[in-house]
Amino acid sequence: MSRSAFDAFDGLDPLVDLVQALKRLPGVGPKSAQRLAFHLLQNDRQAATALGESLLKAVAEIRHCSMCNNFCHSDVCSICSDTRRQPSLLCVVETPADLAAIEATQTYRGYYYVLMGRASPLDGVRPESLDWPKLSQRLDDSEVREVILATNFTNEGEATAVFLTDRIRRMALKVSRLARGVPIGGELEYTDPSTVARALLDRRQLGTETD
């Protein structure tokens, strides 16, 4: 809301507060915040109530798994308490959404560790500010033999992987990284050159077993 738009709602604090709160959502500017607030109050008060209640409930009930750091509402999440998984494999991801992306493949049967962030030197997040002690504790206390670094292939994700590789190698554990290459269904003509270059470099000899 611009200053002058505010004037028309002078003294209407609940509306002004709601617009301010909506503005804190990522990607929502003053105009969209006002539009969202008006929409909810005008057309969908039920949705507003549902959202209000579920926000407060989620904040109150969702905490982090003491093992993997993922969202959870007990002490240990359902993945970490699943004893049928392979205890020798630990996959490190940036966010719960990344964990979900890997689970969706239905091919990974190890455990996870969720960093809940990434090193991002440009935003002032140094690798050291990641919760390394908690991950280190997790590696110390367990039968993990291989750590799969599944941070994103962005600058930040790569920086995070470099930092973690260094630390984990010192613990004498095997460290691997997801393969980079041309996506399934990808056409070379439309794939960016650095991806093609990486796919060339990491080419696989046919007729041999996967390591």
Next chain:
Amino acid sequence: MSRSAFDAFDGLDPLVDLVQALKRLPGVGPKSAQRLAFHLLQNDRQAATALGESLLKAVAEIRHCSMCNNFCHSDVCSICSDTRRQPSLLCVVETPADLAAIEATQTYRGYYYVLMGRASPLDGVRPESLDWPKLSQRLDDSEVREVILATNFTNEGEATAVFLTDRIRRMALKVSRLARGVPIGGELEYTDPSTVARALLDRRQLGTETD
């Protein structure tokens, strides 16, 4: 959240509920809803709490002014209870945001009526479904002499204006519409032809007084 992404958060109902509630915001699809939920829980729980509380407060406290239909938390809003305004002028707008846009000009000193919608035959909203009885009541009980139709210049806004013009004329009141033309700062070269055509048609003779 896709079905498979849900699986990774199986049993984490508060999170699933939050994503569902966020999806009801206009312009928020499943992916953005998940991203918003993760962002709030991961980085800004304070914002989540503030938003949750302000939504519930706004829904509980904000109702409609009995005179002009605008958002309000008493029976009559601050504009309608301002006796220094001109009682002969009533400006009809579609939404509170439109009212704010007119107030921001600081040139209008009459009263308002907010339709809280528009006729939109393509979406099944017929002009008859607007709250005409309430507006008609407002016109009956007051000293209004001129109704300024400030609905938008979209198909829906125009249809609404046509419908209202007809009804208001039957009450022997003067009806006017905002002027259409080239925007201030507009260049003819980049203005759409129908706007230029309208500006030609509605051209003003110079050296005469405004009606």
